[in-house]
Amino acid sequence: MQQKKKSKNKKSTPIKITAKHTIDYKQIDLLLSCLTEQGKIKPRKITEFTLKQQRQLSKAVKRARILSLLPFVTVTEK
Template sequence: MARNESGLVFAKKKKACPFKASGFKEIDYKDIETLKQFITEKGKILPRRITGVSYYFQRKLKKAIKRARYIALLPFVAEE
């Protein structure tokens, strides 16, 4: 359990999966605007603990980002 500044114990609120909440069935590799929300400025895929995406959709998201990179819709690394 986590503690706040005064030392009281509280439970952390679990993040809801943004894909489940909005009713996504599949993640499309051509939907670049959605994919950009889940990568850093340098082009790295953000982990589940930060984004709140479920395990099922994180795997689909990873595959979609890698496909988009391969066909040059997303960069492999950020331009400086």
């Protein structure tokens, strides 16, 4: 029997975040790229963010929605 070796390749994140740079509610372009057409936040598998980045993203989206920088629901016309 052959044993499978576990690869220890770390996924690279689409954005590099250091201690000074975090995901903020003012970064509307970044937030819009992480939303679906209906206005939902994309899952971590699709965005490839780390757990910490995904938490920052969800908080930033919620803050931007409250401040009316992002819509709560995107209306699609038929």
